[in-house]
Amino acid sequence: MSAPDAVGTIVEAPPPAVVHRVWETMITLRESERGPLHVRHAPLLASGDLRGGVPMSSILMPSGLRASLVRSLRLADADVGLRPEEARGGTSTGLSTLRADIAAFDDLALSRQAEVLACLNCLTEQAVAVSLVRQLRSDHLLTVPGCRVLYEVGRVLLRMYNPQARQVFERIADLSEEPMLRVLARVQLGAMAVRLQGDMDSATAHVSATWSEYAEAEACFDGFLRLLLQSRASRLTALVAMRVGDTDGQSAAMERSLETALELERISRRRSRYNRLVSAENMKIVAESHLKAAGGVGDTSGVVRWATTMLSIDPDDPGTWRDITTNAARCGLITEAAIATVGMTFVGGTGTVGSVERIVATTDRPGSSEELRHELAAAIAGLAAAAHAPTARCP
Numbered sequence: 001m002s003a004p005d006a007v008g009t010i011v012e013a014p015p016p017a018v019v020h021r022v023w024e025t026m027i028t029l030r031e032s033e034r035g036p037l038h039v040r041h042a043p044l045l046a047s048g049d050l051r052g053g054v055p056m057s058s059i060l061m062p063s064g065l066r067a068s069l070v071r072s073l074r075l076a077d078a079d080v081g082l083r084p085e086e087a088r089g090g091t092s093t094g095l096s097t098l099r100a101d102i103a104a105f106d107d108l109a110l111s112r113q114a115e116v117l118a119c120l121n122c123l124t125e126q127a128v129a130v131s132l133v134r135q136l137r138s139d140h141l142l143t144v145p146g147c148r149v150l151y152e153v154g155r156v157l158l159r160m161y162n163p164q165a166r167q168v169f170e171r172i173a174d175l176s177e178e179p180m181l182r183v184l185a186r187v188q189l190g191a192m193a194v195r196l197q198g199d200m201d202s203a204t205a206h207v208s209a210t211w212s213e214y215a216e217a218e219a220c221f222d223g224f225l226r227l228l229l230q231s232r233a234s235r236l237t238a239l240v241a242m243r244v245g246d247t248d249g250q251s252a253a254m255e256r257s258l259e260t261a262l263e264l265e266r267i268s269r270r271r272s273r274y275n276r277l278v279s280a281e282n283m284k285i286v287a288e289s290h291l292k293a294a295g296g297v298g299d300t301s302g303v304v305r306w307a308t309t310m311l312s313i314d315p316d317d318p319g320t321w322r323d324i325t326t327n328a329a330r331c332g333l334i335t336e337a338a339i340a341t342v343g344m345t346f347v348g349g350t351g352t353v354g355s356v357e358r359i360v361a362t363t364d365r366p367g368s369s370e371e372l373r374h375e376l377a378a379a380i381a382g383l384a385a386a387a388h389a390p391t392a393r394c395p
Helices: 006-011 016-028 037-047 065-072 093-103 110-122 126-132 138-142 144-159 164-175 179-197 200-220 223-243 247-268 273-296 300-313 318-330 334-346 352-360 370-387
Strands: none
Touching (some): 093 110, 110 144, 138 144, 179 200, 200 223, 223 247, 223 273
16 A cells, blocks of 8 residues: 555544444444454354354453443444343344343343343443342353353452452352463463562463463363463463563464464464454454563564554554654654554544653654554554444454
């Protein structure tokens, strides 16, 4: 694509159609090729179209984002909490199915309850999810589907910063009969120990337990799940290694997370749409971790490489543009960081004041990357063009 002049791009105002197109999938639950990558999981989870798979979505956006959009855009008909008889016609199959299953939640099979909760997590509707799970019992731990419900409850509590999330994941890690959930619960506990508690001894122990749990059950996993779990465990290993100053360990773990993510992408081409989206989400998180690592050490070429990768994977996510802004600024790429701030505004992101502050704070070490300027400007031009093109629905 031929990119427009970067400076010209900076001063253009984002058309409202861009913001509308970016968030349409979150609001309507219609399958589309647009919108933040992890939000595109939601229509499949809402309709239960996982092709025999189970919820494996990872990224959690700030709680309440969708509800805030619905209120600010005065789209009361889009409220997921409406009972089916209260909703008007014209809603998507996904939204209609989700509403019906929310209304009948207690009567659903446990496997479907897990899908509904995973969908609400994707949609940032944790407040709705909490109202559904007040009657959960400890005997959920006795069945695999019940543990899947509990895992999604743990993710609900985690996003709401409820300390009970830790207890939920600990019980799954210790008692679940499903090896996948035991590994994922250990990963969650390790990440929480680092990010929320600053307890590196506990985090290190969880890394060891994660790999032990994985090794013990590896033969039970198919190729897709084996690679996904390795990539997630490797990311946790890299995070802990970075925090304790183990540079070699961090580098090795990041390399392993990338290798497994690339192989996962390759085999996912023959899998279901949901599996392909999970794989792409995983690759995005791997790219994000590499971008932040490069920015942290002032590696300009690394920032350019991984910023370009993130733009190719998920240009509709404000987080993509925010991370590029922050890490470009760390390397002194002032113009590039400014353009990325504009990209964040184009897709409806907030926090531009903080982004400008980060840019200003790095003016003592200016740099330049024509390659990154080109990629950023091209991505913004692509957002504007897509907003006026026919909606790309998924087959």
